Amino acid sequence: xxxxxxLFEYLLRLGDSDMILGQRxxxxxxxxxxxEEEMAIGNVxxxxxxxxxSWLTLAAEVASAxxxxxxxxxxxxxxxxxxxxxxxxxxxxxxxxxxxADTMARQYLFDVWHYHLLSALSGSADERVAAIAAKGLKxxxxxxxxxxxxxKRLGDGTEESHARMQDAIDEIWTYSxxxxxxxxxxxxxxxxxxxxxxxxxxxxxxxxxxxxxxEATLNCPSMDEYMQRGxxxxxxxxxxxxxxxxxxxxxxxxxxxxx
Amino acid sequence: xxxxxxxxxxxxLKTLEEMSPxxxxxxxxxxxxxxxxxxxxxPEGYRRTLIRQISQHAHSEIVGMLPEKNWLTRAPNFKRKxxxxxxxxxxxxxxxxxxxxxxxxxxxxxxxVAKLHSxxxxxxxxxxxxxxSWADMGTIGWLVDGAAIVNQVVLQRTSYGPxxxxxxxxxxxxxxxxxxxxxxxxxxxxxxxxxxxxxxxDSINRFWWPAMMMFGPHDSDSxxxxxxxxxxxxxxxNDDLRQRFIDQTVPxxxxxxxxxxxxxxxxxxxxxxxxxxxxxxxxxYDVVKGNGPCNRDRLRTRRKAIEEGTWVREAASAYAxxxxxxxxxx
Numbered sequence: 001x002x003x004x005x006x007l008f009e010y011l012l013r014l015g016d017s018d019m020i021l022g023q024r025x026x027x028x029x030x031x032x033x034x035x036e037e038e039m040a041i042g043n044v045x046x047x048x049x050x051x052x053x054s055w056l057t058l059a060a061e062v063a064s065a066x067x068x069x070x071x072x073x074x075x076x077x078x079x080x081x082x083x084x085x086x087x088x089x090x091x092x093x094x095x096x097x098x099x100x101a102d103t104m105a106r107q108y109l110f111d112v113w114h115y116h117l118l119s120a121l122s123g124s125a126d127e128r129v130a131a132i133a134a135k136g137l138k139x140x141x142x143x144x145x146x147x148x149x150x151x152k153r154l155g156d157g158t159e160e161s162h163a164r165m166q167d168a169i170d171e172i173w174t175y176s177x178x179x180x181x182x183x184x185x186x187x188x189x190x191x192x193x194x195x196x197x198x199x200x201x202x203x204x205x206x207x208x209x210x211x212x213x214x215e216a217t218l219n220c221p222s223m224d225e226y227m228q229r230g231x232x233x234x235x236x237x238x239x240x241x242x243x244x245x246x247x248x249x250x251x252x253x254x255x256x257x258x259x
Numbered sequence: 260x261x262x263x264x265x266x267x268x269x270x271x272l273k274t275l276e277e278m279s280p281x282x283x284x285x286x287x288x289x290x291x292x293x294x295x296x297x298x299x300x301x302p303e304g305y306r307r308t309l310i311r312q313i314s315q316h317a318h319s320e321i322v323g324m325l326p327e328k329n330w331l332t333r334a335p336n337f338k339r340k341x342x343x344x345x346x347x348x349x350x351x352x353x354x355x356x357x358x359x360x361x362x363x364x365x366x367x368x369x370x371x372v373a374k375l376h377s378x379x380x381x382x383x384x385x386x387x388x389x390x391x392s393w394a395d396m397g398t399i400g401w402l403v404d405g406a407a408i409v410n411q412v413v414l415q416r417t418s419y420g421p422x423x424x425x426x427x428x429x430x431x432x433x434x435x436x437x438x439x440x441x442x443x444x445x446x447x448x449x450x451x452x453x454x455x456x457x458x459x460x461d462s463i464n465r466f467w468w469p470a471m472m473m474f475g476p477h478d479s480d481s482x483x484x485x486x487x488x489x490x491x492x493x494x495x496x497n498d499d500l501r502q503r504f505i506d507q508t509v510p511x512x513x514x515x516x517x518x519x520x521x522x523x524x525x526x527x528x529x530x531x532x533x534x535x536x537x538x539x540x541x542x543x544y545d546v547v548k549g550n551g552p553c554n555r556d557r558l559r560t561r562r563k564a565i566e567e568g569t570w571v572r573e574a575a576s577a578y579a580x581x582x583x584x585x586x587x588x589x
Contacts, residue, residue, distance in 0.1 A: 023332060026328075026331050026332050026344065027332060029324060029328040029331055029344075029347055030324055030325045030328045030560055030561075030564065031560070031563070031564045031567075032564060032568065033564065033565075033567065033569075033571040033572055034568060034571075034572060035351060035354060035355055035358075037568075037571075038324075038351050039348060039351045039352065039355070042344060042347060042351065043348065046341065046344050046345060046348065049337070049340060049341055049344070050341060053337040053341070075337060076336040076337055079336075079337065080335065099567070100568065152578065153574055153575050153578040153579075154571070154574050154578075156578055156581065157573070157574025157575065157577045157578040158570070158573055158574045158577045160570050160573075160574070161570055161571070161573070161574030161577075164570070246332050246333055247332060247333065249333045250333060250334075250335035250393055251335055251336070254452065254454060254455070256452070257335075257451060257452050257454070257455055258446070258450045258451065259336055259393070259443075259446065259447070
């Protein structure tokens with residue numbers, strides 16, 4: 001694997017996680033517990049899909065410049081026609097919305113990771129990566145502030161909300177470990193100063209999550225528990241196929257049509 | 260035009276002589292085009308009519324998010340998906356903004372939303388029609404937002420200050436939505452396949468008449484209009500607004516290369532306006548009464564969102580109370 005192949009793969013992972021979580025959040029539109037939350041969820045979705053577009057646009061550029069297999073495909077092609085096994089998003093983001101606590105647990109654990117990841121990538125040796133990360137970091141700083149606030153409100157709110165929040169954390173936890181499992185792509189780019197060091201991210205993430213869950217009067221599960229994995233090889237949960245079937249309906253039903 | 264059939268509670272207009280001194284001073288202010296502000300004296304009927312109209316308008320913004328949500332998760336590319344999401348966000352913002360304007364009249368948002376959910380208060384009939392194809396995202400932006408703008412441009416001069424200012428801001432965003440909607444259709448007509456062009460025409464066929472109905476009944480069947488016009492809550496009659504909308508829309512329709520499902524639609528040189536066919540008023544009143552294709556679904560969705568969110572809002576209040584207590588103790 002050369003550096004361009006690794007970078008292309010890395011950019012797909014970044015873009016796909018943003019895209020799939022953005023799509024999940026879109027499902028909340030019209031269903032949020034309050035109008036203000038309707039707005040906030042939509043704003044986060046807008047940010048994430050915007051970031052996905054930036055990463056996948058860069059991925060398409062890298063593929064074409066380096067004449068990779070995906071050369072000639074646009075960001076839209078990558079997002080709206082790629083099949084499940086070729087998608088590289090983290091398993092955590094494709095999990096169903098569940099109730100509001102489930103959505104917030106998923107969001108918070110992702111946001112902490114996303115925040116530290118983009119902080120690291122803002123100093124990437126690849127200027128294009130650094131620029132997208134720096135822009136995204138501003139948005140993600142807000143995402144994290146908001147999801148942290150909800151973890152505290154629900155964790156330390158009523159008895160019911162506490163129980164629901166704890167269940168949500170316990171249920172989603174098994175999908176959190178995958179965020180820190182490095183493979184050849186991660187190692188190659190970390191050494192080149194382009195990608196992030198996942199070991200460092202893991203300890204930052206752990207410290208933040210443990211502190212916040214404690215503040216929210218919630219129990220923090222152990223990071224040594226069994227963790228699901230597979231997204232870096234395109235091995236997803238059964239949830240993703242349905243999400244893509246919906247999201248990719250038009251380009252697939254009307255091949256060659258311009259919208 | 261998101262408020263239809265707003266009841267003023269007035270059977271006929273009072274003359275200046277019949278008015279109390281307060282009412283007369285109020286009416287003279289209205290006649291002099293001086294805006295009424297929240298702390299000014301106002302007749303109870305004026306206040307109630309405005310609450311009804313603004314709440315209907317706000318509810319329409321919120322319910323109006325639902326047909327678009329139906330295609331948000333299926334938008335065909337990044338550009339369209341981001342545009343549609345941003346548009347839906349704007350509508351939520353309009354709803355919030357209008358509820359705030361309504362609250363300056365002493366109404367409570369939660370109470371008014373409860374009236375929506377019980378069916379006591381309506382929202383625009385247009386949102387009871389289903390969004391069945393991607394082209395509907397274009398048609399809704401073009402025709403529905405377009406009809407809304409025609410009404411709202413006039414409402415920028417409405418007599419109640421907070422409502423008027425809300426309209427000024429909302430109009431800017433709505434005209435952007437209308438152009439975006441039109442552009443969706445134009446792109447499909449100019450660059451699309453035959454299937455896509457047929458999709459556009461089908462969408463216009465389905466939304467044309469419901470859009471015309473957005474302006475409400477004929478003036479002759481609109482018993483509340485006289486009082487609303489005298490109070491300058493309304494500034495143009497239903498039929499005049501509808502004519503204005505048709506006159507500005509037909510050239511856009513022709514530029515698209517599409518047709519309207521109205522055989523009587525043609526330019527009248529003498530009147531200087533387009534003539535058009537009669538609206539199916541039976542359908543209009545059926546939809547207003549709750550029998551449109553989506554009335555039940557729309558309300559069910561809204562009710563479910565609020566009901567299922569109860570524990571979330573309770574938790575937020577409980578947490579805020581705990582924090583307040585902690586801060587007071589510290």
